[in-house]
Amino acid sequence: MSKIIISKENYHHNLGLLVKKAGSKDKIMVVIKDNAYGHGLEIMAKLAKDYGIKKAAVKTLQEALLVENLFDEVLILANHPPAEVVDSNISFAVHSLEFLQKFPKNSKIHLNIDTGMHRNGILMSQVQEALEYIEQNSLILKGVFTHFRSADDMNGELFWQQENWKKAKQEAKQKIEELNLNMPAFHSCNSAALLRSKDEIKDDFARCGIATYGYTHIDKNIDTFDLKPVLSLYASRLSSRVLKSQEKVGYGGVYEAKKDMIISTYDIGYGDGFFRYDGLGDLKIANGQKILGRVSMDSLCIKGDKQSICLFNDASELSLYFKTITYEILTKLMPWITREVV
Ligand SMILES: *Cc1c(COP(=O)(O)O)cnc(C)c1O
Numbered sequence: 001m002s003k004i005i006i007s008k009e010n011y012h013h014n015l016g017l018l019v020k021k022a023g024s025k026d027k028i029m030v031v032i033k034d035n036a037y038g039h040g041l042e043i044m045a046k047l048a049k050d051y052g053i054k055k056a057a058v059k060t061l062q063e064a065l066l067v068e069n070l071f072d073e074v075l076i077l078a079n080h081p082p083a084e085v086v087d088s089n090i091s092f093a094v095h096s097l098e099f100l101q102k103f104p105k106n107s108k109i110h111l112n113i114d115t116g117m118h119r120n121g122i123l124m125s126q127v128q129e130a131l132e133y134i135e136q137n138s139l140i141l142k143g144v145f146t147h148f149r150s151a152d153d154m155n156g157e158l159f160w161q162q163e164n165w166k167k168a169k170q171e172a173k174q175k176i177e178e179l180n181l182n183m184p185a186f187h188s189c190n191s192a193a194l195l196r197s198k199d200e201i202k203d204d205f206a207r208c209g210i211a212t213y214g215y216t217h218i219d220k221n222i223d224t225f226d227l228k229p230v231l232s233l234y235a236s237r238l239s240s241r242v243l244k245s246q247e248k249v250g251y252g253g254v255y256e257a258k259k260d261m262i263i264s265t266y267d268i269g270y271g272d273g274f275f276r277y278d279g280l281g282d283l284k285i286a287n288g289q290k291i292l293g294r295v296s297m298d299s300l301c302i303k304g305d306k307q308s309i310c311l312f313n314d315a316s317e318l319s320l321y322f323k324t325i326t327y328e329i330l331t332k333l334m335p336w337i338t339r340e341v342v
Contacts, residue, residue, distance in 0.1 A: 002268045003234045003308075004339045006039055008047055010228035014212050015051050017226060018191070023200040025052045029187065031209030032067065033059035033077055038273070038333035039213060039231050043341060045070050048212075057207055064090045073142070075110055075207075082107070091142045095120040100130060103139055110143030110184070113172070115164035116157075117149035124168050128175055135179045143185045144172050145207075151192035154219040158193060192218050195225055215315065215326040231330065232286070232313035233274070233337075235266035240305040249301050250293030254279040263292060264305045271297040273332035274311065275322050283321050286310040 019025050030053050031037075036044035045056060045067040054072040058064050061082060064074045068090055076092050081102035086092075091108035094100045100122075103109060111130055114121030122130050134141050146165050150157035165188050176183060185204035191211035194201065195218060210216060214229035241264075243249055243257040257263075270276040277283050279294040285302070287310060292301040302309055312318055315329040322329070 001236055002266075002272060002337050003236070004040070004333065004337050005232045005234065006043060006047075006339060006341045007228070007230050007232075008341050010214055011044070011047050011212065011230045012051050013228050014214055014230070015048070015053065018194060018206070018208050018211055021194050021197065021201075022206050026054060027201065027203075027205045028053055029055035029057055029075065029205050029207045030212055031057045031077075031190075031207050033057060033063065033209070034331045035063075035335055037209060037213050037327060038330040040335075040339040042066055043339050047341065055205060057209075061086065061090070075143070091140075093120075093145075094122075094130075097122055097126055097130060097133070100133060100139075105138045106140060108140045108142045109134070110145055110187075111141065111172075113144065113146045113165075113168045115146040115148075115168055115188075116161040117147055119147070119149075121146065124164065124171075127168065127172050131172065131175045131179055131181070135181055141176070141181055141184045143187060144169070145187045148188065148190065148193050151190055151196065152217045152219060154221050158196065162188070162193075192216060196222065210327055213326075213330065217325055229314045229316075231315070231333075233268065233311045233333065234308050235268035235300070235311055236308045237305065238265045238267050238299060240264040248293070250279065251296065252279075252294060255293035255301075261303055262305050263301055263303055265299045265301050266309055267299060268311060268337075269296045269298040269300060271334075272337060273334045274300070275318060275329065275332070281321065284317075286313050 018028055022028050030048045032044050035041050049070040056071045057075040057077050059078045061079050064076050068074050074090050085104040085106050093112050094109045095112050112121035148161050169186050187203045187205050189206035191208045194206040214227045243261050243263045245257055245259045248256045268274050277291050277295045289302055315326040318329045319326045
């Protein structure tokens with residue numbers, strides 16, 4: 001069977017590095033949305049808890065319900081307002097004033113402020129109105145946050161947005177005091193912004209996803225970091241045969257044997273979330289071998305007859321080859337692939 005191996009040691013190593021940056025374990029919220037970036041939601045939630053992390057962020061209520069008992073707080077980043085109040089340690093990100101008005105009384109919320117990304121969040125000029133609405137409608141303000149658009153990039157944009165955040169935060173704090181609301185947590189950094197911060201962060205915590213899994217897309221001219229990939233993908237052999245000289249394998253027959261060779265087919269394809277290699281370019285799997293011919297929906301072909309083969313233990317090369325980011329290589333891996341922690 002195909003298999004994903006999760007390295008607990010590497011995950012805890014990455015958490016250690018981030019905790020050191022942030023200042024303490026309490027200053028890290030692990031982002032385990034989208035099935036923990038393809039690693040397996042419940043597996044990664046348990047590993048984070050074992051390490052001493054107390055906060056997590058997920059995508060939906062469905063994900064939150066699976067892990068809520070492992071954390072003090074679970075923040076849902078991309079759910080619509082629920083019809084009834086969710087009475088637990090689950091809180092919801094609020095992305096607009098319109099959205100805010102749909103939450104049932106006593107909902108726990110984190111108010112998202114748009115400080116320049118313009119993807120989600122209330123405008124900085126709407127902070128007062130939002131806080132007054134929260135106070136008048138008995139919503140429970142657990143957090144105020146923002147998200148940076150250019151934390152990976154070699155330019156001044158991160159600093160510009162951090163200045164906006166500083167202003168938004170000051171204004172929100174002042175208004176919260178005036179309204180006599182409990183002071184919420186303030187948070188802004190993703191992995192990249194945390195990794196780039198020179199001093200301990202001023203916020204209450206950072207929301208870290210990709211770096212916990214061992215990757216960063218921060219421009220290498222800015223800095224490099226000792227992160228270790230957590231996930232490896234293994235495929236196992238379905239069948240073997242001799243491909244005779246000049247015979248071709250797979251759809252379109254794009255790979256042709258130069259001489260007689262043993263080939264095997266393995267049980268991972270693009271239907272499992274592995275990118276569809278077209279058999280033409282210079283792509284190598286973990287052991288340096290090439291995939292022979294096109295990747296099929298449920299299988300791919302490699303020279304030899306090994307029982308099991310590691311397709312990748314570092315998503316960076318695949319992401320470069322397919323002109324995407326490691327996030328996408330990882331999150332695409334389907335939940336039905338068996339996950340095993342070592
Ligand atoms: C996904 C996400 C994160 C995590 O970002 P990484 O770059 O993976 O650390 C943080 N905050 C928000 C709002 C997100 O959507």
